[in-house]
Amino acid sequence: MTIAIPSALKVETRTKVSSISLFVAFAVLALGLAAPFLVSRGAVQDLFFILTMLVLAQSWNLLAGYAGLISVGQQVFVGFGAYAMFGAVILLGVDPLLAILIAGLLSVLLAIPTAFFTFRLYGPYFAIGTWVVAEVVRLLFAQWKALGGGTGTSLPREAVRDMVGVSLLRDLFGMKPAQASDAITYWLALMLAAATIGFIYRLLRSKQGLGLAAVRDNEQAARAVGVDARRMKALVYLATAFLTGLAGALIYAQKARISPDAAFSVTDWTAYVIFIVVIGGIGTVEGPILGVILFFLLQNFMADYGSWYLLMLGLAGILVMLFAPRGLWGAFSDRTGIQLFPVRRTLIGGPSIHQGGSSHG
Amino acid sequence: MTLLQLDGVSKRFGALTVAEAISFSVGEGEALGIIGPNGAGKSTLFNLINGTIAADSGTVRFAGTDVTRTPPMARCLAGMGRTFQIPQPFEKLTVFENLLVAGSFGARRSEADAYDRCAEILHDTGLIDKANVPAGGLTLLQRKRLELARALATEPRLLLLDEIAGGLTEGECLSLVATIRAIHVKGVAVIWIEHVLHALTSVVERLLVLNFGRVIGIGAPAEIMASREVKEIYLGIEI
Ligand SMILES: Nc1ncnc2c1ncn2[C@@H]1O[C@H](COP(=O)(O)OP(=O)(O)O)[C@@H](O)[C@H]1O
Ligand SMILES: [Mg+2]
Numbered sequence: 001m002t003i004a005i006p007s008a009l010k011v012e013t014r015t016k017v018s019s020i021s022l023f024v025a026f027a028v029l030a031l032g033l034a035a036p037f038l039v040s041r042g043a044v045q046d047l048f049f050i051l052t053m054l055v056l057a058q059s060w061n062l063l064a065g066y067a068g069l070i071s072v073g074q075q076v077f078v079g080f081g082a083y084a085m086f087g088a089v090i091l092l093g094v095d096p097l098l099a100i101l102i103a104g105l106l107s108v109l110l111a112i113p114t115a116f117f118t119f120r121l122y123g124p125y126f127a128i129g130t131w132v133v134a135e136v137v138r139l140l141f142a143q144w145k146a147l148g149g150g151t152g153t154s155l156p157r158e159a160v161r162d163m164v165g166v167s168l169l170r171d172l173f174g175m176k177p178a179q180a181s182d183a184i185t186y187w188l189a190l191m192l193a194a195a196t197i198g199f200i201y202r203l204l205r206s207k208q209g210l211g212l213a214a215v216r217d218n219e220q221a222a223r224a225v226g227v228d229a230r231r232m233k234a235l236v237y238l239a240t241a242f243l244t245g246l247a248g249a250l251i252y253a254q255k256a257r258i259s260p261d262a263a264f265s266v267t268d269w270t271a272y273v274i275f276i277v278v279i280g281g282i283g284t285v286e287g288p289i290l291g292v293i294l295f296f297l298l299q300n301f302m303a304d305y306g307s308w309y310l311l312m313l314g315l316a317g318i319l320v321m322l323f324a325p326r327g328l329w330g331a332f333s334d335r336t337g338i339q340l341f342p343v344r345r346t347l348i349g350g351p352s353i354h355q356g357g358s359s360h361g
Numbered sequence: 362m363t364l365l366q367l368d369g370v371s372k373r374f375g376a377l378t379v380a381e382a383i384s385f386s387v388g389e390g391e392a393l394g395i396i397g398p399n400g401a402g403k404s405t406l407f408n409l410i411n412g413t414i415a416a417d418s419g420t421v422r423f424a425g426t427d428v429t430r431t432p433p434m435a436r437c438l439a440g441m442g443r444t445f446q447i448p449q450p451f452e453k454l455t456v457f458e459n460l461l462v463a464g465s466f467g468a469r470r471s472e473a474d475a476y477d478r479c480a481e482i483l484h485d486t487g488l489i490d491k492a493n494v495p496a497g498g499l500t501l502l503q504r505k506r507l508e509l510a511r512a513l514a515t516e517p518r519l520l521l522l523d524e525i526a527g528g529l530t531e532g533e534c535l536s537l538v539a540t541i542r543a544i545h546v547k548g549v550a551v552i553w554i555e556h557v558l559h560a561l562t563s564v565v566e567r568l569l570v571l572n573f574g575r576v577i578g579i580g581a582p583a584e585i586m587a588s589r590e591v592k593e594i595y596l597g598i599e600i
Contacts, residue, residue, distance in 0.1 A: 011457075013478050139500040207465050210454075216461040217451035224411060224445075225515050226437040226467035347457045347480060347492040 005195040009349040010025075013205060013342055032190045033084075034135050036183035037173070044186050048254060050296050051189035055247040056269060057276040057288035058196045059240040064274075065283035066204070066212050067236040068219070070192030072270050073130025074244050076137050077107045077113070079264035082252035089159050091146060096155070096163050100188070100249040107245020110137075111238050119234065131266065138264035152259025161257055169185055185254040192250065201285055204343045208232065213343075216283070275313060279320045281327025285341040290329045363422075364389045364519055364550050370409055370419035372574075379405045381574045382419070386495040387519070394561040394582070397571035398594055403554045404446050406571065407521050410552075411443045412436045424518065437467050442517030446554075447525050448504035452497030453516055456507060459496050460514040463530055469517025485540060486510040502528060511546065520544065520551040526560050534560050562586075572593070 036044050040179045056074070071085045081103040088099035118129040142150040160166075169180035205210045214222040215229045223229050248269070252258050262268070272295065280291025298316065302309040326332035333339055365387040370458045372380040379402040387393050393402050408414040410421060412433040428436055442463075464475030483489040486506050491499065491512050496507060504526050512520060522541070526534055529559050545551050545564060555561040561582075562568070568585040570578040572594055578585050578593060585591055 009477060009480050011473075083585060210458065210472065211466055212463055213454055213458075214451045217453050218449050220413065221434045221449035221451065221511075223571065224437060224443055225463035226434055226460065226469075228434050228466075262402065284482075344455065344493075345458050345461060346455075347476075347483075352511065 004320065008301045009347070012346050012348055013344060014220075015339065015342050017338055018340060018342050024345070029194055030189070033187065036186060041179055041182055044182055045254075046296070047274075048189050049184070050292055051193040052185075052247050052251050053273065053276060053295065054191070054193050054288060054292045055196050056241060056273045057280070057292055058193075058200055058285070059243045059247070060270075060273050061277045061282060061284075061288050061359075062200055062203075063240045064235055065287075066209075066216055067233045067289065068216055069233060069237060070127050071118075071130040072127045072266065072274075073118075074240070075131070075264050075269035076134035077110070077143065077241050077244035077264050078248030078251065078269040079134075079260065080110050081136060081248030083144075083147060083256055084245070084264045085249035086147055086153065086258055087251060088152070089155055096159060096253050097165075097184075098187070100246060100253060103249035104246035106206070106240050107241045107248075108238050109247075111241035114241075115234055115237050120236075132266060133269070134266070138260050141264070142260040147200055148259070150260060152257065152262070154258075155253070155256040158199045185250060185360075191204065192243075192246060195286060197289075199239075199243075201341050201343075204341075209343065212236065227357075265333075272313075275317050278317055280326055281329035282334070284327070284329055284333070286333070286339070287327045287329040293315035293325070294328070362386070362389045364424060365410065365552075366392070366422040367410070368420045368422075370411060370416045370421060372379050372405060372414065372417050380416070380417055381407060381548075383409075383574075383576055384419075385569060385579055387550055387552060387578060390548045391519070391549050391566075391567070392545050392553065392565040392566045394565035395552060395554045395571060396556070396558065396561070396591075398597060401571045404421035404523055405488075407523055407552075407554070411441050425546075435517055437439075437517075438441045438469065440516075440518035441521065442467070442511050442512035442515040442519070443521035444505075444523050448501070448508050450496035450499065450504055450507055450511075453495060455493050456496055456499070457483065459507060463511045463514035467517075478516075481589040482510050482513050485543075486513070487536075490543040507524070514567060515552075517549060519550045519552070522551065524554055524561060526554065526555055526557040529557075529588070531560055538563055558586075 009133050012313065024334055035047060060074055063071055082107045085096065085099040086105035088094040088102050089096055093101065114133050118126055118133065121129045143149070148155050153322055160181050163181055163184065166177055166180045169175045169183060170177065175183065211227040214227055215232060219229050248263070252263060276291035276295045277288050279294055280289065281287025298313065305312070320328060326334065363386045367386070368384050370380055370383045383406065396405070409416050412428065412431055416429060420427055421426065423436065423439055423441065428439065430590065436478045451462065454462070457479060459475060460471060460479040461475055464470065465472045468475065483492055486505055486509055488503065488510055494519050501509060507571070509525055521531050527536055529537060534557065541551065541553070541564055553561060553565060565582065567578060567580060568582045570585060570591055577589055
């Protein structure tokens with residue numbers, strides 16, 4: 001008997017685990033929203049750090065793990081976003097919250113000429129190119145005297161105190177201004193992280209995401225079957241510039257003090273971020289989430305060891321790269337087949353189709 | 362009507378001339394076979410036709426427009442599908458997803474609109490029971506079938522096949538020939554590079570012989586196989 005084409009053909013991406021993880025994600029989000037009322041101010045600041053690093057890591061993962069653009073210059077968008085926000089607040093008197101949004105949009109504008117320059121370069125030259133651009137922009141901002149030049153400047157105290165929502169929190173819950181502004185930046189970080197993951201996951205499950213995965217696996221073949229690889233990479237680059245710029249502005253709205261060396265730090269905003277993605281698992285949505293938690297724990301655990309700390313981070317990174325090249329989440333997922341954010345399109349229907357295969361990269 | 366036309370297409374890699382003033386044309390729905398020794402420039406000719414590499418001089422026209430400077434992505438959308446001699450699967454995607462990329466981007470459809478057709482092609486090419494397996498885990502023969510299936514999913518007007526019959530058993534080869542014939546009967550033009558001559562000549566209407574980047578003969582298979590130059594090149598090769 002020949003088996004005809006299954007008439008009840010179905011394509012699925014959801015799995016049992018992913019339905020549960022969607023539920024868990026909403027529970028975590030709800031709990032996260034309540035955190036400022038449940039935990040200390042120090043804990044809220046720790047959570048803020050984790051969430052903003054998560055946004056940076058998800059962005060870099062999309063850029064490097066999916067679009068194959070290994071940038072070591074993403075700190076340019078952190079620093080530029082932060083300075084754009086400071087400029088809008090200090091020079092134009094804009095509310096910090098609105099200034100953060102403006103900073104994100106301006107980062108996209110910066111990404112256009114940056115892409116024009118760096119997209120002419122391939123592989124390692126692209127990486128070097130992104131770093132050179134970041135250094136040039138840092139040096140330019142160090143010249144900007146109105147924003148403190150090389151030594152930097154602070155956000156005016158009243159700008160933070162009068163930020164949208166601070167007085168509301170004070171009246172409703174009796175929070176002190178500093179505590180209220182911490183809560184607000186934390187909530188923004190929570191929303192930004194949730195929106196970033198939601199956006200990336202939606203993208204990966206769309207037709208464009210499929211094209212992106214094809215470009216990642218084999219660019220030449222992707223072009224031959226009609227995928228516009230260049231356009232796709234450019235759009236990912238612009239999207240990550242927006243997310244990274246927003247995160248940078250938000251980080252420095254919370255710090256309320258900026259300097260070019262800190263805001264354009266390659267260690268803080270790119271090296272740590274790459275570490276998070278690599279130990280967690282590049283090319284997965286779950287990897288950066290696991291990675292940022294491990295990074296936070298390592299950082300706290302080894303805070304007392306001074307410069308040994310960097311050495312230990314490097315060692316941990318090398319060990320993971322040697323023994324679990326797809327990161328800890330990748331190793332776990334390969335072994336168990338569990339994916340919290342599945343993107344695989346499984347063809348179902350007809351007796352001749354086996355269920356097979358492990359996970360996507 | 363002429364579908365593909367090459368005029369004086371040349372390409373050099375350093376001192377090596379891999380295509381020298383190549384001119385020929387393929388009509389709508391025609392099947393042309395290409396033969397020639399290893400290193401003759403056959404695969405390079407495909408790269409020039411679909412734009413993977415740019416010609417140094419000469420023009421390539423497809424469906425009435427000059428595509429000499431058009432990137433491969435746009436040539437695919439215009440109706441050129443190709444296989445690679447060395448298979449180039451999307452390794453981390455499943456076989457079905459490999460086809461979905463081609464069936465949605467190459468054929469300009471939404472992803473959901475491509476499902477049925479991709480499943481049908483998997484069925485026709487004997488890959489349906491591998492649908493949900495990552496392409497990185499396929500054997501060489503399965504990878505070659507995937508090359509064909511993926512090219513078909515782009516719904517081409519011209520299909521470029523690069524040595525997809527090598528290493529097949531007699532039975533497999535017959536079923537491959539049947540598959541390609543069925544595609545050809547539907548009106549798809551085919552250019553097929555192949556060393557398995559009996560398979561090739563049972564499908565194509567004309568043969569082109571390439572040697573050292575030059576066209577040394579083009580015509581009816583019987584005529585070409587009888588010519589002195591071809592016999593010299595293929596001395597010792599059974600027909
Ligand atoms: N990208 C390249 N750079 C340099 N030489 C190449 C390249 N591609 C092919 N060649 C050379 O061109 C010649 C023709 O190769 P090819 O077209 O693959 O031959 P065929 O498919 O007929 O066996 C060979 O000598 C090969 O080594
Ligand atoms: Mg070849």
